[in-house]
Amino acid sequence: MTNKNDLIKRFISYVTVDSQSDPKSKTTPSTPKQWDMANLLVQQLKEFGLSDVSIDEKAYVMATLPGNVDHDVPAIGFISHYDTTPDYTGTNINPQIHKDYDGEDIILNEAEEIVLSPDYFSDLKLYKGQTLITTDGTTLLGADDKAGITEIMEAVKYLISHPEIKHGDLKIGFTPDEEIGRGAHHFDVEKFGAEWAYTIDGSQIGELEYENFNAAGAVVTIKGKIVHPGYAKGKLINSMYMATDFINSLPRLETPEHTEGRQGFFHLHDIKGSVEETNLEYIIRDHDKAHFEARKEIMEKLVADLNAQYETDAISVEIEDQYFNMREKVEPVMHIVDIAEEAMKEVGIMPIIKPIRGGTDGSQLSYMGLPCPNIFAGGHNFHGRYEYVPVESMQKAVEVIVKIAELTAQKYTS
Template sequence: MDRFIGYVKIDTQSDPESETTPSTPKQWDLANRLVEELKQIGMEDVTIDEHAYVMATLPANVPHKVPVIGFVSHFDTTPDFSGTNVNPQIIEDYDGKDIVLNAEKDIVLSPDYFDDLLQYKGQTIITTDGNTLLGADDKAGITEIMTAMEYLINNPDIPHGKIRICFTPDEEIGRGAHQFDVQKFGAEWAYTMDGSQIGELEYENFNAAGAVVKVQGKSVHPGYAKDKMINSMYIAQDFINSLPRLETPEHTEGRQGFFHLTSIEGDVEETKLQYIIRDHDKTHFEARKQMMKDLASEICSQYDRDCIQVEIKDQYFNMREKVEPVMHIVELAKEAMEAVHVKPIIKPIRGGTDGAQLSFKGLPCPNIFAGGHNFHGKYEYVPVESMQKATEVIVKLAELTAKKYE
């Protein structure tokens, strides 16, 4: 708990507008602290590169050959909500009632709205003070990996092969794996500790793309605008309303994909729309991208001018196709959870993970729970017992892998 609170008090918010890696200088603050802590607990080959990727090794303590496995978490927090001056609140022996995060602003974490809270009655919960996010995404994962490595070092009777760990910047802006040196990491497979509630085990995620839609109008004096003015905002409105209204985040779940309008910026002359496109199914994903292009062409033909430009960039793909050929790594994680009395919840991620990009770079990388809830906002919280269980899962995975290859 002390380790986690120490991490979340360091502001590591990433910046999508930056072109550097890490995207913000303040991410170095925690990265450098992690390097020192890894050395202090006794990890070997501790390195930090020019992009702030922190790697370290726990050498094998068994004589037989065991595949090298890895554990990965990111230290940046989302740009969607403030991570400055995080002030964690500790709720011991949670009673199942409302938690007042900020009385002055009347900000309440209530099980009436966030019913997942009720499964943690009697546990210790760490929350925000209502002014910032918490940073359990993914400083809980870092805490768990660090604590598990320290435990294995202090308990050499637990057999394990060589373990590699990596802490990364900029995951929250989709770049966490961009500068990840898979060859240097040297693991046969790995696990990101970046899931949400206790028990989550995921090897499917969205295919993802970002789209920028630029709409060109024609601005003239409104008093003399008849048959001359073309208002780009009205054309943009046509575009927005022509996409399937129910295929948006607030109307979808499970493996259902969506179009998500994230921002609008415009005037009469030009309007810019920013979308993210998501779908678990690759065929549906490609169809969504084509739908946006076809819609733009159709609207342009109605105005008899080239008034809409659509630029689409792929961001990441569904790791399922890379993990399914090595499903034993998922089964190992499932077995480790069951061994420490955690019920596995295997489901697709409605989002992305560094593990998706790493899987396509040759490092199969399913995702394991880190324990937090309500990421990216002031209602974020994490039960301490969930972090403890995630730590136990890491230790057990190391032990089971060594025993499987005796």
């Protein structure tokens, strides 16, 4: 369908724009460099000739591809985020193209002996004979979610050049700061004007998701007392020892590396410590709402128990909800999932319907009144040097977007 070389060219032009977000920033977008990507997209949407192309003061980009049918069809949306994760460097990305992948190890960086191997990343074996785009081993790739943006843009371009494919109004949205959990915070659902939407932000070809984690962040603060160690007996309180007790008191097997599917976890992702004060930063995740609430209670009870044990009030925790499982909002309108599933089957893809072990703009948007399942973008190993995307998966994502637009128009024929 879409031209392979054009798709590759567009994708590389996007990933080579540095647009990492910053969780420590209080602004939206969280980094000035995200404006570079946002403004590029606005320029290209205008060049395509779309209607209502806009960018607001927080760098949310929206546009409309007007429908070409003579009956009422619900306006539907396609959304991706243009920031890349701060988990690993996204500066000076140098994508590598591997045509006709032979199924063996890919040398990403010979000098540093960085290898992308199917012995470790077994999903690579699915793509033998295809064209893979990888990193050079020194940065992430940015397919999360510039693959999604590429696919939406290529689908729009295809529909414009093929007016025989009938569709209703298509709303296009690109957001900042998804990677730091703020992608939908300032999204104007009313202005967007869609009845429902799809985020193009999944991984493996065929993924179709309408469940995600309930999510919270927790910051545990432990206060100690610093005294000269030579004269410290009975006086010094080492906050790092108490922090160790806290860490070891949480269920050791309920961590990301020991869980899968719908299993939840506690994840310690940052520690800053000294004798006088230690801070532990956790994320809390669970698909089940009751289990999610129980996890928060476990942390609060542990703080109380340790304070009692140490006969102190030196340990405290602040827990803040981040997003919730969108299943509650999507299940009442399951036809929107059914359309996406049918679209995949019609273009020769076997849908993989499973819960997201993470979050997506769609989870927040669903609670803001815009039901929003998630569709594959094709990439693998996000957020690090081993990230890659098969070009053929990206082409199929374009086909799915086009087919969803076409099927929606057909199903609402009056």
